[in-house]
Amino acid sequence: MRKSPILMWFRRDLRLGDHEALTAACAAGRPVIPVFIHDELTESMGAAPKMRLGMSVEDLRKSLETKGSRLILRRGDALVVLRDLIKETGAGAVYWSRLYDPQNRARDTAVKAALKDDGVTADSYKGHVLFEPWTVETKTGGFYKVYTPMWKSVRSNEVPDTLPSPGDIPAPDTWPASDDIADWQMDAAMRRGADILKNHCTVGEAAAHDRLSSFIADRVSNYVRNRDLPGVDGTSHLSENLTYGEISPRKCWHAGWRALHDGKSDAEVFLKELVWREFAxxxxFHTPRIVSDNWKQDWDAFPWNTDERLAEVKAWKQGRTGIRFVDAAMREMYVTGTMHNRGRMIVASYLTKHMLCHWKIGLDWFADCLIDWDPCSNAMGWQWSAGSGPDATPYFRVFNPVTQLDKFDKDRTYVKKWIAEGTNTPSATALSYFDMIPSSWGMTAQDRYPDPVVPVDEGRKRALDAYQSRGF
Structure with a gap:
């Protein structure tokens, strides 16, 4: 068994540097066979994130080839695939990086138990977090339910230095057969929008490191002000790369602290955003219901609409609510696969409060459209906005999307970038939306911009009345 191969099972850790599982595998003195499995959890992903995952897998394959290695691609049930590969290669161990959402944890727990019963070593390592959930506790020994105390607790915690990329990845004498990723057609659900969306993706480990370096050098100094302005390039854009593990949070953490020590005080807010991600x-991990049910269970009785067939819901998804901030943000997401954070708050508030629609409707739509989709962050963000989650904005706070636009997009740079209707010379990005959307939507740039499906004042009153009638 000492010289039997190790299967290095990649999932949301699609990089070579600062990779604890890969480093351990390469240090074991045994051949390493990198593997990616297109299993049922991959199959269930939404259109945009599945396409983006495929791009990341392909980039990892190329990176491994520069090290004289390969990425073996297989499709099927994870345990079945791993057992098949063990038989084919004589592998005596499987290594992987841990994941923390309920579905992945359930799969990994079952796989680890089954492999150990088979007499195969199954070792998991720290995954795409700074602080594993069970290592951070309140003073009374429980988990954190509010973000700010967690930030204060972990901000001074020691975070180990990043690990270098392996200089050599020991190869087996013979390689098992691999699928061709093109046969998986991971972009099929995107249909005609795939090529446009791909142009907005920044893929791979090298690109992620460049993105971090650019942010620290050019934008972190003005992060506090500019991060709230959707018409300004003021954020790091790293959520896309962190989602697929193309860069480690540890790499981002140390870069942020160096910037802070260099006198760039706004870097502290960037560090807080990394811990907000950790909070998700x-x-x-501690309350798995957050990804599928109301975190605050007393919200189970709230009379949200759950019918996605309503015309108002369709208008929200299509970016034609008649509320410019909402529509611009929804179109940005449809074209680029990302949405400015201020926009995320506004569209979520409008759906769950002005329209009184269940946050799950928004969660599912984001899961189909976001290239930076993450089950934990997506759920926490939606429940925070709806009022049913932890550390939520007060449930009675209803963001006014009109005054928010006046505050954060005074000159309408963001709106002009994404809304074509009623404009003599619409921007290329606004027009690209109509090239992406299904023809069945029947929308054109020459349409009249719609009236609000739910007027702002009317929606606010309706929400407050609903809260009061339910005793909130």
Missing amino acids: YHLA
Whole structure:
């Protein structure tokens, strides 16, 4: 068994550097066979994130080839595939990086138990977090339910230095057969929008490191002000790369602290955003219901609409609510696969409060459209906005999307970038939306911009009345 191969099972850790599982595999003195499995959890992903995952897998394959290695691609049930590969290669161990959402945890727990019963070593390593959920506790020994105390607790915690990329990945004498990723057609559900969306993706480990370096050098100094302005390039854009593990949070953490020590005080807010991401995994681990049910269970009785067939819901998804901030943000997401964070708050508030629609409608739509989709962050963000989640904005706070636009997009740079109707010379990005959407939507750039499906004042009153009638 000492020289039997190790299967290195890649999932949301699609990089070579700062990779604890890969480093351990390469240090074991045994051949390493990198593997990616297109299993039922991959198959269930939404259109945009599945396409983006495929791009990341392909980039990892190329990176491994520069090291004289390969990425073996297989499709099927994870345990079945791993057992088949063990038989084919004589592998005596499987290594992987841990994941923290309920579905992946359930799969991994079952796989680990089954492999151990088979007499195969199954070792998991720290995954795409700074602080694993069970290592961060309140003073009384429980988990954190509020973000700010968690930030204060972990901000001074020691975070180990990043690990280098392996200089050599020991190869087996013979390689098992591999699928061709093109045969998986991971972009099929995107249909005609695939090529446009791909142009907005920044894929792979090298690109992620460049993105981090650019942010620290050019934008972190003005992060506090500019991160709230959707018409300004003021954020890191790293959520896309962190989602697929093309860069480690540890790499981002140390870069942020170096910037802070260099006198760039706004870097502290960037560090807080990294811990906000950690908070999502922390909660999903300790309270798994957050990804599918109201975190605050007293919200189970709230009379949200759950019918996605309503005309108002369709208008929200299509970016034609008649509320410019909402529509611009929804179109940005449809074209680029991402949405500015201020926009995320506004569209979520409008859906769950002005329209009184269940946050799950929004969660599912984002899961289909976002290239930076993450089950934990997506769920926590939606429940925070709806009022049913932890650390939520007060449930009675209803963002006014009109005054928010006046505050954060005064010159309408963002709106002009994404809304074509009623404009003599619409931008290329606004027009690209009509090239992406299904023809069945029947929308054109020459349409009249719609009236609000739910007027702002009317929607606010309706929400407050609903809260009061239910005793909130």
